[in-house]
Amino acid sequence: MSIRAILTLVVAAAAFSQTALAVVYPLPAPNSRLVGENIQVTIPSDSTDALEHFAAQYQMGLSNLLEANPGIDVYLPKPGSTMTVPQQLILPDAPREGIVINSAEMRLYYYPKGSKTVVVLPIGIGQLGKDTPINWVTSVQRKKERPTWTPTAAMHAEYAARGEFLPQVYPAGPDNPMGLYALYIGNLYAIHGTNANFGIGLRVSHGCVRLRDKDIKYLFDHVPVGTRVQFINEPVKATVEPDGSRYVEIHNPLSRTEEEFNSETPAPLKLTPVVTKVLADASVSESAVNQALQSRMGMPTKVNGAEENIAPIAPAVPAAPQAPAIQQTNAPATPDNAQPAAPQAQPTITDAAPAAAAATDASKS
Numbered sequence: 001m002s003i004r005a006i007l008t009l010v011v012a013a014a015a016f017s018q019t020a021l022a023v024v025y026p027l028p029a030p031n032s033r034l035v036g037e038n039i040q041v042t043i044p045s046d047s048t049d050a051l052e053h054f055a056a057q058y059q060m061g062l063s064n065l066l067e068a069n070p071g072i073d074v075y076l077p078k079p080g081s082t083m084t085v086p087q088q089l090i091l092p093d094a095p096r097e098g099i100v101i102n103s104a105e106m107r108l109y110y111y112p113k114g115s116k117t118v119v120v121l122p123i124g125i126g127q128l129g130k131d132t133p134i135n136w137v138t139s140v141q142r143k144k145e146r147p148t149w150t151p152t153a154a155m156h157a158e159y160a161a162r163g164e165f166l167p168q169v170y171p172a173g174p175d176n177p178m179g180l181y182a183l184y185i186g187n188l189y190a191i192h193g194t195n196a197n198f199g200i201g202l203r204v205s206h207g208c209v210r211l212r213d214k215d216i217k218y219l220f221d222h223v224p225v226g227t228r229v230q231f232i233n234e235p236v237k238a239t240v241e242p243d244g245s246r247y248v249e250i251h252n253p254l255s256r257t258e259e260e261f262n263s264e265t266p267a268p269l270k271l272t273p274v275v276t277k278v279l280a281d282a283s284v285s286e287s288a289v290n291q292a293l294q295s296r297m298g299m300p301t302k303v304n305g306a307e308e309n310i311a312p313i314a315p316a317v318p319a320a321p322q323a324p325a326i327q328q329t330n331a332p333a334t335p336d337n338a339q340p341a342a343p344q345a346q347p348t349i350t351d352a353a354p355a356a357a358a359a360t361d362a363s364k365s
Contacts, residue, residue, distance in 0.1 A: 022218050023059045023087065027096065027116045033239040034247055034300060035118070036088040038068075045080045052198055056212060058085045061106045061122030061201020067251060067298035086299045090237040090249045091118065093274055098139075098228030099191075099219075101209060103132050104235035105251045105298065106201050108191075108209065112222065119218070124199040124210035132209060134233035134254075138186045140225050146172035147182040147192065179213055181220040185229050192216060236271055238278035239300075246278055247300040248292050269293065279303065 025035040041054070051074045055062050066072065068086040077083060092109060094100045096118070100109040103125050110119040125132040149170040151159075159166050170176045179193020191209040193216040198204075200212055211219070235253040240246050253267045271279070279289055283304040292301040 022119045022121060022215065025118050025120065027111075027118055028091075029242065032241055033091040033093075033237075034088070034241055034245075035091060038088045038299060039085045041083050041085055043077050043079050043081050043083060047079045048076065050075050051077055052200075054083065054085075055122070055201060058087070059120075059122060060085060061124070063106050063201040063251075064122060064298060065201075067296065070295075070297070084299070086297075088300050089120070090239050090247060090300050092232060092234055092237065093272070094230055094232055094234075095228075098230070099223065101132075101229070101231045102234050103134050103231065104233050104254055108211070110219065110223065121211060121215045121219075122200050124194070124202050124204045133189065133231040136186075136231040138229050138231075140191075140223060140227045140229060141184045141186065142225055143220055143223075144182050144184070145220065146180055147176065147178045147190075148172050149176055149178045178208075179211075179216060181216045183216075183219060183223060191219065191229075234272075236269055236275050238275040240278055240281075244283070244304075245302055246281060246284055246304045247302050248275065248279065248289065249298065249300045250292050250296045251298045252296050266296065 023036075028035055039058075041058070043054075051062060051065055051072065054060075054077065055065050062074065064086055065083070066074065068084045072078075072081075072083065089105075089107075092100050092102050096111045098111060100111075101107075101123065102109070106123050106125060108121045108123050110121070111117075112119065150168070151166045151170075156166055170178075172180075174180070175195050177195050178190065179195060182190045182192040184190045189208050191211065193213050194200075194210050199210055204210065233254065235251045237249045238247065250269065253269060278284075281304070285303055288301065288303040292303065
């Protein structure tokens with residue numbers, strides 16, 4: 001029997017399909033931002049699968065599962081243990097239009113025009129020092145199936161310094177670090193696939209946005225050229241729901257320096273005016289807010305009303321890890337020379353199906 005067949009699902013609301021790839025949420029009312037429900041899964045007693053297996057199955061990035069399950073073993077989650085899959089979330093404080101990429105939570109939100117839904121996909125982002133943009137509005141300039149990839153001179157030097165030598169041009173195909181599909185944004189970046197089975201929910205790229213193969217295929221098939229793309233960096237999200245409930249969702253902020261990345265001390269959090277206003281209400285429990293700030297579990301926590309809705313205290317988890325250098329296969333590139341309330345509605349999972357182009361595809365990858 002497959003892992004998928006024997007995983008036990010405990011769903012708070014109506015069951016939804018696990019047979020597909022993109023998690024699709026019905027859009028809430030304009031005055032609501034809370035969507036979805038968390039689920040609990042039981043790791044099979046005979047499982048030998050790494051956490052990435054379950055992350056891919058439930059459309060999560062590794063960082064999402066690590067935040068929601070402090071102490072979980074990334075190589076072998078304990079057989080028979082229960083794991084939280086954080087499928088409840090607060091929509092970003094951004095227009096519900098086109099694509100919104102929140103680097104802090106390593107999620108991509110796609111609002112299909114006229115659909116009254118939002119598609120949420122996990123992503124990999126740029127390594128420390130090769131950061132994905134965090135405050136930028138652009139658009140999809142062009143799309144390409146089977147992109148080639150041309151490493152930049154800086155990339156050749158970087159790899160050569162550790163004894164690895166890159167070809168001048170990676171041909172299209174399954175071994176190409178950009179995967180099989182690419183959406184080029186601006187002149188230097190792309191949203192693209194991968195030739196590796198890791199890296200989603202990690203800081204592994206050279207600035208581009210990386211998705212699992214079937215997720216980038218979905219975007220390639222459904223996102224029109226010209227679609228608005230907004231990059232944000234929002235580790236703390238908050239909402240006041242129509243029934244007066246107040247929620248906060250806290251992720252670890254992205255490390256800005258090597259010192260921050262290697263520090264045992266969690267990086268400081270900066271609360272935006274929107275978040276501060278949500279938390280300033282007299283109904284908000286200070287202890288609930290402090291618990292959420294301490295645990296940083298990446299899931300919405302109710303901070304007013306009944307105590308049982310408050311997430312338990314858990315040790316702070318480290319900032320989103322970077323993949324070991326030896327495993328990094330993605331590299332930057334230079335577009336055909338670009339550098340590569342009422343109860344919440346339950347999400348469903350569905351099959352996820354410019355600059356002038358020069359001679360070869362490239363992006364910061």
